[in-house]
Amino acid sequence: MEALPIPSDTYKLGFIGAGKMAENIARGVVQLGLMPPSRISTSHSNPLRRTAFESFGVSILSRIDDVIEECDVVIFSVKPQAGEEMSFELELIEFLFLSKKSRLTSEAITFKKKLLVSIAAGIKMKDLEEWPGQSRFIRVMPNTPSAVGEAASVMSLGGSATEEDADIIAKLFGSVGKIWRGDEKLFDAVTDLSGSSPAYIYLAIQALADGGVTAGLPRELALGLASQTVLGAATMATKTGKHPCQLKDNVTSPGGTTIAGIHELEKGGSRGTLMNVVIAASNCSREVSQN
Template structure:
């Protein structure tokens, strides 16, 4: 069964997913409906850039679509769910990408509904997202699979238990920011050694992209791949030693733990 799709929210994450869906050809622009809570200029921008169906009344979104992606901040989600409850039917499948708001909390505000928590990241724009999919018990397996296909269209998606979503946020949802910092630091080091800034970013970004694809496509353990490029008394082992002396791996682990902890704390606050 193919669902009509609507976005409640038109911010950066919604735009990334819309761009991914359109670039992949999974949905056509006239098949995507978008409603934005309060801020009209953002909705206008999305309508002009992506030529999707921008609508001004939230009621219309629920009348015209049966798969609704809530791409809003956690505080906004908990505010709007009681308001839209009157528009919901048993046919609606609700997908939340808001960090820190559990399925239990969503259901408490909407009543019994088919609910999926999803955690994509912004590389959806270039069809390279990594997304987790966590359905509640009311979602049939075929609908879960359809949602996986939707999210696969702009990257890769995997069904996981909601119990591990804090870890997903730390290792994937927030991770693009860590990688951007890493690329920037790599480029700064290269500039310090005399490479032009534009060249430094190009070399650093491609090195990170290539290394990531080696892990994803070879199936080898990252440690094994690291060993393959660390020759005795070579340049790479000298760099690895410097990173280890400065707690590189421990600091990255702490970053993942900090993001996971924050997501868990947010679920208590909402």
């Protein structure tokens, strides 16, 4: 069956799972003016999460299936809990789609017009597309800097998703950062790199600030300088289009302080260590997915 088009100017956006990532996306969409909050809805039992969404105008519906029924684009922002247990919301979603008792299952044909988007790590496209009556899926892997509008996200289209669907998701997730297209087989590596790397950068900022304190700077000044320097360097890497090696060489004068510092980093195997932490994260995620 051919997918029905989503109305570009009046579609409604829903979130299943009202955690911080969902909040970041919803806020970004509203702040960028992509749609008014009156066209966004979610459902959650936690009053703190409901209040967070209501604070910028998002509608809180009574039931998860009300969100699915009312919205044209539905983002599944639930995540597996520790171990093999899935969150309550995901179990309920599976019940809604798989149980014959669900009032929605008997009307599954109406969901052909909906675009279903998963940002749930570890849940494969093939599993999503097995849900009865559901055929248009897109997987997206964002990361936590979405909270400040600087997410690095990658999306992969399911077999029946259209380019129009991809454009909608690119705009939605573009409201909280940058988004790329990639094959789903890359998603584990994407999660290992962009998902985990903010933690490594925070450690680097802390270490640089500690070095500044050791050199005599006040703690607050050292932390501010380290944070802004990392931000500035990353911005140069993304906006100039120059290779990191070239940018590094531009700062490195013969016999100067920078090359002395780089020499220490190389003696400590810094590049190999950073490569190894990504590989270690990849090995860990592979082990988890096999258990």
